Amino acid sequence: MDRELSGRAAHMAEIGRKAEVQMAEMGVDDAFVDRLVETFYGRIVEHPTLGPVFEARLSGRWPEHMAKMKRFWSSIAFKNGAYAGKPVQAHSGIDGLQQELFHQWLTLFAETLRDIAPSPEAGAWFMASAERIARSLMLSLFYNPADDDPALRPKLPAA
DSSP states (O other), rough: OOHHHHHHHHHHHHHHHHHHHHHTTTOHHHHHHHHHHHHHHHHHHHHHHHHHHHHHHHHOOOHHHHHHHHHHHHHHOOOOOEEEEEEEEHHHTTTTTHHHHHHHHHHHHHHHHHHHHHSSSHHHHHHHHHHHHHHHHHHHHHOOOGGOOOSSOOOOOOO
């Protein structure tokens, strides 16, 4: 059992080392992750649609949220385990949260990356990660299995 645990720890450490090398090659470091989160959420606050939803949920708790998002993106980029939250639960039951807001969030994230990413590769990597995360959250929060039921699909008229 101890050998299995030490083997797993070594494996996770190697994953982290590879991620650090990959991020460094793209110009990504902890300072960039901090800048990304600060810039992006600064824009969220100013956004006419996203801002009010975020403010209603995070009023008085912005510093904690910013620290959590920095840990989240650090964990995604560097595979360092810095974040151990439950994103689906965190987004459940938010007043005013609609699927369309995720598209606006992604658009704003893309604009932020275009403005501050240290390289095109870094921008593409973070954008692909954000798209996967948004898709996962949208499926978890809004998916209705009945939408995929062939019996509920409209029938096309015979040609």
